[in-house]
Amino acid sequence: MIRVDTTSFVPIYEQIKTEIVRLVAAGVLKPDAPLPSIRDLATEILVNPNTVARAYRELEREGLISTRQGSGSFVSADARADVDEERKAHLGRIFDASIAEAGTFGLGPEDILKLFKERLRVAGGGGRKGGRHE
Amino acid sequence: MSELLRIERLSKNFGRRSVLRDFHLTIESGRVYGLLGRSGEGKTTLARILMGVIPADGGTIHYKSRRITFGASDYKREFGYVPEDPFFYDGLTVRGLLALNARFYPRWDAKRAAADLERFGLEPKAKIATLSRGTKLKLELVAALAAAPELLILDDPTSGLDVPTRRDFLRDIIRELAASGTTILFATHLVHELERVVERLLILHGGCLILDEDFDAVKGRHQASLEDIFTSLVSGDGK
Numbered sequence: 001m002i003r004v005d006t007t008s009f010v011p012i013y014e015q016i017k018t019e020i021v022r023l024v025a026a027g028v029l030k031p032d033a034p035l036p037s038i039r040d041l042a043t044e045i046l047v048n049p050n051t052v053a054r055a056y057r058e059l060e061r062e063g064l065i066s067t068r069q070g071s072g073s074f075v076s077a078d079a080r081a082d083v084d085e086e087r088k089a090h091l092g093r094i095f096d097a098s099i100a101e102a103g104t105f106g107l108g109p110e111d112i113l114k115l116f117k118e119r120l121r122v123a124g125g126g127g128r129k130g131g132r133h134e
Numbered sequence: 135m136s137e138l139l140r141i142e143r144l145s146k147n148f149g150r151r152s153v154l155r156d157f158h159l160t161i162e163s164g165r166v167y168g169l170l171g172r173s174g175e176g177k178t179t180l181a182r183i184l185m186g187v188i189p190a191d192g193g194t195i196h197y198k199s200r201r202i203t204f205g206a207s208d209y210k211r212e213f214g215y216v217p218e219d220p221f222f223y224d225g226l227t228v229r230g231l232l233a234l235n236a237r238f239y240p241r242w243d244a245k246r247a248a249a250d251l252e253r254f255g256l257e258p259k260a261k262i263a264t265l266s267r268g269t270k271l272k273l274e275l276v277a278a279l280a281a282a283p284e285l286l287i288l289d290d291p292t293s294g295l296d297v298p299t300r301r302d303f304l305r306d307i308i309r310e311l312a313a314s315g316t317t318i319l320f321a322t323h324l325v326h327e328l329e330r331v332v333e334r335l336l337i338l339h340g341g342c343l344i345l346d347e348d349f350d351a352v353k354g355r356h357q358a359s360l361e362d363i364f365t366s367l368v369s370g371d372g373k
Contacts, residue, residue, distance in 0.1 A: 006329040009357045011350040039312035046304055048166055048331040049312040 001028065004045055012047050016055035024064065024075055025083045035065060035073040135162040137199070138285060138317055139184075144193035145341075146179055153179045155341035157193065161285070161317060168332030168349070169321040170364050175338050177321040178217070181289040184319075185215050211239050214283030214316075216274045218290045224263035228256055228273060232280065239281040247280035254306075268299040275303065279310055286310075288320045292327060300327060307331065325360045335360075339368045 002019040004012050023029040035041075038056065042049040056073055059065045064082060067073045076082075102112045137160060144157040153176040161167060171177045182188045184195070189204040196202065197209050222231065228251065236242040251258060254272045265273065271291055278286060288307075292300040304327050310316055311331070322328055335352050337345035344367060345352070349360075356363045 006326070007359045007361075009353055009359070011353060012330075013350070039309075042312055043305055043308050046301070046308060046330050048333060049308065050164075050166075050333060 002041065002045055004047060013051050013055040013058070016041075016045075016047075016052060017059055020055070020059060021064065021083060021086060024079050025087050029075050031075050031077045031079055033075045035075065037072055135164055137161070138163040138197070140196040142194050142196075144180075144183070144195070145191045146176070146183065146188075147191055152341055154183075154190075157342045159336065159343060159346065161319065163284070163317050164315045165333045166311065166318045166320060166331050167334045167336055168328040169319060169336045169338060170323065170325065170328065170360075171321070171338035172368055173323060176341060177323075177338060178289055180338075181215070181217065181287050181319075181321060184287060185213060186210055211241075211281070212284040214278035214281055214286040216271070216278050216286070216288050216291045218293050220270065220274050222262045222270065222273075224261070226262050227258065228260050228262065228265075229258040231262060231273070232277060235277050235281065241282040243280050243282055247276055250276040250279065268295050271295065271299070271303060272306075275306060282314070283316060286316050286318045288318065288322070290322050290324075292324065293322070300324075303327075304330065325364055329360045332360075337364065337367055344368075 001023065002016060004015045004019070006012065008015065010018075020029065020035070029035070035056070036044070038049050038052045042052045056065065056067070060067055060073070062082075064076055064079050065073050066076050099112060102115070107115070139159075139161040141157060141159045144154050145152070146154040157180070169177055169180075179188070183190045186202075186204060186206065194201060197212075200209075202209055223234075226234070232244075232247050232251075236244060236247075250256075254276065256269065256273060256276065262270070262273070274291070292303050295303075307318070307320075308331065311318070318331075320328060320331070332349045335345060335347055335349045336343050352363060353360070356366075358366070
């Protein structure tokens with residue numbers, strides 16, 4: 001369920017972090033759910049265990065996961081709230097880019113809003129299509 | 135992390151051809167070093183000097199702060215070596231080879247060797263002469279890991295093997311890293327495997343390292359894949 005692309009310019013530990021955030025945001029990994037051990041995840045996705053450890057360490061520092069001595073890592077109980085914030089910020093950045101682009105075409109707020117509603121309708125009300133976030 | 139190996143001003147010539155010159159490298163324990171270089175750039179020469187197969191012409195090597203001299207053998211018991219073309223006594227069986235190695239390595243782990251044989255599907259009674267190249271590679275790895283090496287030197291071991299076999303090999307290396315945090319010097323010209331495990335990137339060109347840096351930093355700076363970074367750094371000077 002966690003995928004990395006070694007040809008990407010993004011460091012692998014960053015990709016692992018993004019993937020875990022994505023899975024928590026999508027509700028696949030629920031609060032208090034156990035994460036795979038460093039060793040299992042490393043052998044599954046074929047990357048250096050130190051790289052997985054670094055991703056876990058940083059997620060822990062950011063409060064998204066917690067590690068209990070002897071029983072592995074878990075999604076934090078309040079991870080969902082953090083992730084919701086992160087998700088809003090992420091979508092906000094995508095919207096900002098679209099708005100800026102629309103501005104270069106000379107579209108005003110009304111035009112943009114109309115266009116956005118139209119796209120929502122096409123997408124079937126903002127549903128679950130192509131739900132992978134980068 | 136502590137310093138495991140320090141190589142200074144190493145040089146080696148074959149006839150008039152200078153393969154290594156003014157070569158410096160420090161290896162810290164617990165990390166994976168990826169040594170990239172084109173064929174003929176001296177990766178194997180470096181590995182052979184470290185393993186005491188051939189002498190250097192100049193320079194010094196310190197292992198755990200002790201100077202290594204050509205002909206010394208004690209330090210070699212703490213090194214694991216998996217070359218591209220291993221030398222095996224073809225008449226031996228798999229079990230016979232492991233029994234022979236067990237006598238040389240004080241930290242030999244027979245239980246582990248037996249477990250690895252089973253995991254790899256290696257038949258203990260099989261004659262080495264009958265094994266395929268991929269199977270021989272697995273045997274090499276079993277033998278190297280059973281000796282519980284401080285430093286594992288991989289010298290283009292997967293060159294010429296098919297992709298699934300290379301993946302299997304990589305998976306075993308990763309298992310080993312997770313289990314014991316072995317220090318690895320992985321010399322290769324195949325960038326794809328390296329990309330998944332390398333922490334410190336070394337690029338050998340013209341006899342010395344033209345790059346010795348943390349891989350994530352290199353990637354961030356170049357905004358390119360390892361293949362493109364490697365190609366751009368070593369090509370274009372008519373070599």
